Amino acid sequence: MPNLSKVRLAGYGALLAAGLVAPFVAYPIFLMHALCFALFACAFNLLLGYTGLLSFGHAAFFGTAAYVTGHVVKTMAVPPGLGVLAGTAAATAVGFVFGSLVIRRQGIYFAMITLALAQLMYFFFLQTSFTGGEDGIQGIPRGHFLWMVNLADDRKLYYVVLATFLFGFVVIHRTIHSPFGQVLKAIRENEPRAVSLGYDVNKYKLLAFVISAGLSGLAGAMYAIVFTFVTLTSSDWHTSGEVVLMTLLGGLGTVFGPIVGAFAVVTLQTQLADKVGSLVTVIMGAMFIGCVLLFRRGIVGEAVGLYNRVLGRRPY
Amino acid sequence: MSEVFGIPLPALLGQLMLGLVNGCFYAMLSLGLAIIFGMLNIINFAHGALYMMGAVFTWIALAQFGIGYWWSLLLVPLVIALFGVMVERTMLRRLYKLDNLYGLLLTFGIALVTEGLFRHRYGVSGLPYSIPEAFSGTFNLGFMFLPKYRAWVIAASLLTCFTTWFVVERTQLGAYLRAATENPQLVQTFGINVPAMITITYAVGVGLAGLAGVLAAPATQISPLMGTNLIIVVFAVVVIGGMGSILGSIVTGLGLGLIEGLTKVFYSQASNSVVFLIMALVLLVRPAGLFGRER
Numbered sequence: 251m252p253n254l255s256k257v258r259l260a261g262y263g264a265l266l267a268a269g270l271v272a273p274f275v276a277y278p279i280f281l282m283h284a285l286c287f288a289l290f291a292c293a294f295n296l297l298l299g300y301t302g303l304l305s306f307g308h309a310a311f312f313g314t315a316a317y318v319t320g321h322v323v324k325t326m327a328v329p330p331g332l333g334v335l336a337g338t339a340a341a342t343a344v345g346f347v348f349g350s351l352v353i354r355r356q357g358i359y360f361a362m363i364t365l366a367l368a369q370l371m372y373f374f375f376l377q378t379s380f381t382g383g384e385d386g387i388q389g390i391p392r393g394h395f396l397w398m399v400n401l402a403d404d405r406k407l408y409y410v411v412l413a414t415f416l417f418g419f420v421v422i423h424r425t426i427h428s429p430f431g432q433v434l435k436a437i438r439e440n441e442p443r444a445v446s447l448g449y450d451v452n453k454y455k456l457l458a459f460v461i462s463a464g465l466s467g468l469a470g471a472m473y474a475i476v477f478t479f480v481t482l483t484s485s486d487w488h489t490s491g492e493v494v495l496m497t498l499l500g501g502l503g504t505v506f507g508p509i510v511g512a513f514a515v516v517t518l519q520t521q522l523a524d525k526v527g528s529l530v531t532v533i534m535g536a537m538f539i540g541c542v543l544l545f546r547r548g549i550v551g552e553a554v555g556l557y558n559r560v561l562g563r564r565p566y
Numbered sequence: 567m568s569e570v571f572g573i574p575l576p577a578l579l580g581q582l583m584l585g586l587v588n589g590c591f592y593a594m595l596s597l598g599l600a601i602i603f604g605m606l607n608i609i610n611f612a613h614g615a616l617y618m619m620g621a622v623f624t625w626i627a628l629a630q631f632g633i634g635y636w637w638s639l640l641l642v643p644l645v646i647a648l649f650g651v652m653v654e655r656t657m658l659r660r661l662y663k664l665d666n667l668y669g670l671l672l673t674f675g676i677a678l679v680t681e682g683l684f685r686h687r688y689g690v691s692g693l694p695y696s697i698p699e700a701f702s703g704t705f706n707l708g709f710m711f712l713p714k715y716r717a718w719v720i721a722a723s724l725l726t727c728f729t730t731w732f733v734v735e736r737t738q739l740g741a742y743l744r745a746a747t748e749n750p751q752l753v754q755t756f757g758i759n760v761p762a763m764i765t766i767t768y769a770v771g772v773g774l775a776g777l778a779g780v781l782a783a784p785a786t787q788i789s790p791l792m793g794t795n796l797i798i799v800v801f802a803v804v805v806i807g808g809m810g811s812i813l814g815s816i817v818t819g820l821g822l823g824l825i826e827g828l829t830k831v832f833y834s835q836a837s838n839s840v841v842f843l844i845m846a847l848v849l850l851v852r853p854a855g856l857f858g859r860e861r
Contacts, residue, residue, distance in 0.1 A: 304667045351846055354853040358609045358666055359805060363849065366802040370842035377835055487798065491674060498671065531682030538675025542668050543657060 257557070261506060269412050278404040279476070282411045284516040286473040289418045291496040291508030293465035296422050298494075299503030300431060301458045302438030306361045307368025308466050308493050310348065313375060313485025315341040315467030316474040320387040321380050323475070330393045330401060334414075334471040341467020342460060344371070349459035353452050356441075365487060372485050386481035390474055401475070411472055418465050423505065425461060434458055466493075488531075495534060498541045501548030510549050573831055579710045581827045587716050587785060589823015590723035591617075593816045594778040595800045597730055598771035600809040604747040605767040608658065608669030614797025615677040616646050616772045620779020621788045622684055625693045635698040639780050646776025647769040654768040659761075677794060684790035692787030701784075719781050726777060727816045730770075734812055743767065802845040808858015818856060 272281050290312055297303045319337030322328040328336065352363045375381045382388070392401035401407040425431050433454050436444045445451050474480050483489060492515060500511025515534075522530050541548065547555060570578055595613055602610050623642045627633035633641070653676065661668050696702075701715040734740040746753040746760050754760045786792065800819075807818030822841050830837040848855065 304670070306670075351849050354849050355805070358603075358670060361667065361670055362609065362801040362805055363845070365798055366805065366842050366845055369798045369802075370839050370846075373839045373842075376838075487794070491678070494671065494674075528686045529682060532679050532686070533682075535675045535678025535680075535682060538671055538678065539657070542672040542675065543660060546664075546668070 258505070265506070265509075266416075269416075273405050273408045278408040280516070280520060282404075282408055282472075282476045283520070284513045285411050285415045286469045286476065287493070287496060287516055288509040288512035289415050289472075290466050290469035290493050291500070291512045292419060292422050293462045293469065294493045295497045295502065295504075295508045296425060296465075297458055297462040298497060299507075300426055300438060301434045301455060303455065303459070304361045304494075305352075305364040305459075305462075305490075306487070306494065307348070307364035307366070307371075307490050308462075309485045309487065309489035310364075310368035310371040311341040311345055311463040311466040312470035312473070312489060312493075313480075313482075314344050314371065315470035316480040316484045317375060317381050317387065319471040320390045320474040320480040323393065324387060324390045325380075329395075329397070330391075330475050331395050334468065334475065337471030337474065338464055338467045341470065342464035345460045345463020345467070346456075349456045349463065353455045353459065365490065368485070368487065368490055372482065372487075375482060375485055381480075381482075384482065386479060387474075388479045390478045390480070392475055392478060407476065411476065414468065414472055418468055421461075421465065425458075426505070430454070430457075492534070495538055495541070497548075499537060499545075499548055501551035501554075502546075504548065504550040504554065507548050507550035514549070571832070576710045578831055581831045582824060583710075583712060583716055583827075585823045585825070585827015585830070586820065587719050587823070588826060589820040590720055591778050591782060591796065591819075592800055592803050592823055593727055593819030594723050594774050595796070596803045596807065596815040596819050597727060597812060598774040599800065599804055600812065600815045601730070601734070601774075602768055602771040603809050605743065605764055606654075606658065606662070606669070607666050608661070608673070609666070609801075610768075610771065611670055611673040611797065612653070612676040612680065613673075613772065613775050613800070614793030614795075615680040616650070616775040616793070617779040617782070617796065618684065618790060618793030619649070619680060620646055620776035621695075621783045621786075621792065622688065622693070622779075622790065623776075624780045624783040625695050625788050628695065629693075635780075635784070638783075639777070642780045643773040643776040646779070647773035650769045650772035651765055653772075654765050658768065677797075681790055681794060688790055690789055690791055692789050695783045695788055697784040715784060719785055722781060723778070726774065730774070731812045731816070799841050802841045804855075805845050806841075806848045806855060808855025810855070810858045814857025 290308070294305070294308050297305055315334075315337035317337075318340040319330075319333045322336050323330055323333035348364065348367050352360055352367065355363055376383060392407065395401055395410050399406050399410065401410065426434075433444065433449055436447070436449070437451055437454060441451060470484060473484065496511035496515045497508045498511070499514060500509065501507025518533065519530060522533065526533070545552065569575060595617060599610060599613055602608065602613075620642050623645060624635070624638040627638045627642065628635070657672060657676075658669065661672060697715045701718050704711040704713050705717060732740075734743060742753065742758055743763060746758070746763055750760050782788075782792070803819055803822055804815065806822065807814050809815065822844065825844070826837055826840055829840040836843070
């Protein structure tokens, strides 16, 4: 389908252009907030959309990286770039441990186990001392990126965040479109068959899980630098649920879906938070129900479906 | 005063009793989850929210309508079961042909909506519900004082668990249910109305959660947040026990409650996480769960 790839290329161009112009149009903090969650959702989508594994505990990786980054940048005076690397490494390590445990079970158990393990991390963060317990870590200095770029300036920080996001996006894109990604899709479609073809399915699943955890960590680490604080919210089950919703709403297993979903959900949250207060949870729940019952392909999935239908009618 | 490892015996026994009470709730909830999973192949994330609804309805019944504990014990589970019938008929039914992850996501949405609505209406602080008169006070067992209400909770939930086990494993209806769990198409060709059985199963499963909520109302803080935190622990319980056998989920639930109680005495920092740690250990040693079979 040459046309679809052209559309996709145009999509990448438009995305990049929008990303570059955006801070002159919208509030940079909001954009960075959305970009962090967009990367988080893309990383989550690698697991659910392309490997068919539903993790209900991805906040554990987001939170781990946020806490580690916040801690090393604030108390050890590590520059933010290294801090983000440290956070991402920590999340990757936690991802490896959780991944090795959780790939022992499949399907619905996978979701329950990830949720439980994430809750374990949550209680660990609540009780250990470096996270500041209920108070969290406040006043993380943004510092300078590579000793040159002063990140206290929101707009400069925005471009660093955008570049990091694009890096993560490219990694995911390469993973999906590599032979490795093809095997992941084969596992999603028919796991026993992938086994019978001689693939070591567990190794593939574990690697996908670790990549997903690491990139979720990257998102969490950036989040800590952007907001200069980390609280328990970053690792609780609501956050795990949010990233599921973003991916589902945007479109499972689509390249752009999670980005669209993340922007939609973050916009809703920031717009509605002061208007309806605690009812935000209700709206998010209703969106879950709506997506599952009426809208399973998500915004991007439905749009692609519509496009193909229109295309299919044309005499080609 | 006698001591065990430096802990006064009455304190130890008190914590164990509390653990057993918690274990009863784990058992009732995981039992409901297991029955629903067997028949619908769906993990009901809304289970915790329905347990919370049971407790809050019990409070509302007394505070607004003057309906006491005993009537609540009968009526509230029925109301929750009716709610379950509604959910199953209007929403879950459309998902049976899909991947069972969608069932989890849908019920997660239902949990968020109910929790959010109740939180909006009643806030997050606890709602008070006093222990019914018949059960105020304690039994003096000589070596410890046992609050009467705790004894009642343990007795009532053990009875409920036993009844459920008996119905599923020893009656004609239960035989149909087990058969339909194995092979719904075949059972349907024998003229048994499987869709109705699915509805009933879901209603009974969530009714159990509602009943647990009523039992919990006087024993714990009633709050809109009580459900979800509990259900995550119950998920871990289900992973540890496996959903293969009813008796298995009851034993696992009670056992983990006791272990949690013990942890509270000896190393209280870990009491929140001990169930999750045990889950990780079980996954290493016996991935299918203690009573489970791989499917």
